[in-house]
Amino acid sequence: MSIRRLAGMGAALSLLLAGGLAAPVLAQSSEDAQVARRMEAHVTFLADDALEGRDTGSRGYELAALYVESHFFALGLTPAGNAERTSWRQPVNFAEISLSAGQMSWTVPNGTAHSWDHGDGVALIPSQVGEVALDTGFVFVGYGLDVPSHGLDDYDGLDVEGKVVLALYGMPEGLPSELAAHLGSAKATTAFEHGAVGYIMIHSADTRNIPWSALMGYFGEPQTRWATADGVPQSDAPGIKVEGFLSQPTTAMLFEAAGQNLTAIQDAAAAGASPKGFEIPGAASVSLTAEARYFESPNVVAILPGSDPSVADEVVVVMGHLDHVGISDDESAEDRISNGAMDNATGIATLIEVARALSLSDERPRRSVMFLAVTGEELGLLGSSRFAADPTVPLEDIVGVVNLDMPILTYDFVDVVAFGADHSTLGAIVAEATAEVGVATVPDYMPEENLFVRSDHYEFVKAGVPSVFLATGPGGEGREATAAFLADNYHQVSDEVDLPFDWNAAARFVRVNTSIARTIADGEERPMWYEGDEFGDLFDADGPRATRP
Incomplete structure (x- = not known):
């Protein structure tokens, strides 16, 4: 087994210190450079061999959970792992x-x-x-x-x-x-x-x-x-x-x-x-x-309280899965650790940086924004299923979910896909938000993969909540970059931080998702299912509807 234990961790911490956890917001280009540096630091840490592939219930996952909650604490967010707001963690029994x-x-x-x-x-x-x-x-x-x-x-x-x-x-x-x-x-x-x-x-x-x-x-x-x-x-x-x-x-x-x-x-x-x-x-x-x-592994949950008392009880959820697939049983392999740099250290890094951008903004969003890092995705969306079944805020107060799972950040993306966008008004909201930062929103170009029902947001869909799954799109080099990653690196030990990451693209992905979260949180209306949508009719039969454009 090839162990690079802590080899990149010192560099990661140095990058974080260089970026400055609580630095004031700077001009756009300078801020993007700092975000890019922090994104590299987060992914480097989360994908280090010391975290042993972040398998659900493992010591490595516990280290990753501690890393996320320490950032939530540093940003001044409120713990939301329980209704009493005293813990960052929602325990999940398996x-x-x-x-x-x-x-x-x-x-x-x-x-x-x-x-x-x-x-x-x-x-x-x-x-x-x-x-x-x-x-x-x-x-x-x-x-x-x-x-x-x-x-x-x-x-x-x-x-x-x-x-x-x-x-x-x-x-x-x-x-x-x-x-x-x-x-x-x-x-x-x-x-x-x-x-x-x-x-x-x-x-x-x-x-x-x-x-x-x-x-x-x-x-x-x-x-x-x-x-x-x-x-x-x-x-x-x-x-x-x-x-x-x-x-x-x-x-x-x-x-x-x-x-x-x-x-x-x-x-x-x-x-x-x-x-x-x-x-x-x-x-x-x-x-x-x-x-x-039986074993236990936590979801890590924080909330940024909304600024408008009339809608502050309503909650936008930004989420991603923190776990990966851990260590291979093949003792003869030179490298047994699947580090999950793209899947899903990138999503969690984006989650942390969106939390940072919104929490340090001069103007907090009108609605509350929850940041949810879930466990057990690789075992079958289990951490998100647990949270959706027993959320730490009233389910009826959750207005929409944006899920960040495995954005491919090896190319200069020009568009994004919001899987599930055609089922609710979240699609139009996402398109408006991405346009504000110069990125197009395009339709699902891989419908045969059924990605809308294969990631954590889907547990919220089944609970009746409009939800989308955000990923970098097919434009430019996107189609080829995504195909290459899925063929050569997905759930493989090669999903490492030494992939050809474009950290400037990672910073832009943060801006895209910050804009999406804020646009949902500041909207006049909460997201609604479209009239006649199969998923709305299945899971929220009595809820309000919007006319499909």
């Missing part, structure tokens, strides 16, 4: 759940019994700690969707109360990509809402040739969720006792008993047909035992 035993059985009406152990034809995924024993039955539910707005109801005419549903992996064609990504991630919740006690995926035509060993490489791993103070893992589908995945041969056997041909159904679905559900004859049982390793 449960890493491992399956110690699991079995699925099925008895055909003629009395023939079949049994599968976990890993042999079935992958069982525990959703709670302890023992689960279900006497149940199986029901095939097509893709497992219920979307009235698009005329989809795979549960129509099916009784799944107390049953384990089997659903095709993936999504049908024709749905908007972001909505499809959300619905795909919410299939277990849909099953729960229809009364099911289990949700098991089966192969689609696209996946049926994937080796079972490759699938078990994923489904056989422990699953991490955030947990309540008394150790209960969080779930959006609390009535679902078991999840999993069936192999192609196991599923084919079940379908054959119902007089159905699995391959024909998969092929028809791939061709655009809507597969019709049916019950699998016979009795089934599922049993499993799961245990958990």
Whole structure:
């Protein structure tokens, strides 16, 4: 392992001292140079080997959290890790759940019994700690969707109360990509809402040739969720006792008993047909035992109180994830530490500098601005999910969220993308704010990646709050620079501070996001979902609406 422990940390501290934590605001060019220097210092520190890749719950993450909160303190912000305003930290409990035993059985009406152990034809995924024993039955539910707005109801005419549903992996064609990504991630919740006690995926035509060993490489791993103070893992589908995945041969056997041909159904679905559900004859049982390793890691939270008493209770959230993926298990590797310079030391550095700009401004924003550095993003948006479920300000007071996640800062960007901008008035607000600093806002140029539903702001979307995810755009060298980083450095040990960073571009990214935060905070109206927007209708059905331009 190649350890550069503290090699860059002394330089980082020197840069910070040179920049001056509380220096007065200077002329634009001089200020940009200082911001660029501080951005380099922040990223250098946060991406140092001493922080061991900032894995959730690790010593390195604790050092990163201390670094962020020390800057919040120095800027005179108010602690907001609890409602009492006495701590910078909101503790997040995690449960890493491992399956110690699991079995699925099925008895055909003629009395023939079949049994599968976990890993042999079935992958069982525990959703709670302890023992689960279900006497149940199986029901095939097509893709497992219920979307009235698009005329989809795979549960129509099916009784799944107390049953384990089997659903095709993936999504049908024709749905908007972001909505499809959300619905795909919410299939277990849909099953729960229809009364099911289990949700098991089966192969689609696209996946049926994937080796079972490759699938078990994923489904056989422990699953991490955030947990309540008394150790209960969080779930959006609390009535679902078991999840999993069936192999192609196991599923084919079940379908054959119902007089159905699995391959024909998969092929028809791939061709655009809507597969019709049916019950699998016979009795089934599922049993499993799961245990958990519990650990804790904090969100770091500060707030800048608003200056206008009429709207100071309303809060704009500027956020980013502080964690990364830590140290590789490959002991033979020369360098095992994924330092996450771009992902997401750059986002946190921007967060700190936006906090600095707003807190030292001669005129504070009208609304309050919260600065939120979350943990557990790399484990599945867990820190943001925890905060959105139990925010330290009333949820109804949060008017909008701007998420900073992995801006690519290796080129002189000329535009930015606000993923999710087309769902609410935040899009127009962001465009106005970026125009003020000479940067264009452009549409999502990678819709197939569904980035709107893949980062921390999305947990606030699910809580009904208009939100956007800010990233540097495709203009100029942007498209090529982003593609190169994703191909060569994303979640790799090469995501280091020695990448060809453009620190002047980093300073401009700070100005862009400072302008965005201030424009939202100073606006006459709080952001609103557009009329007819799928996400607004799903998560804030009774909220106010704006007419889409």
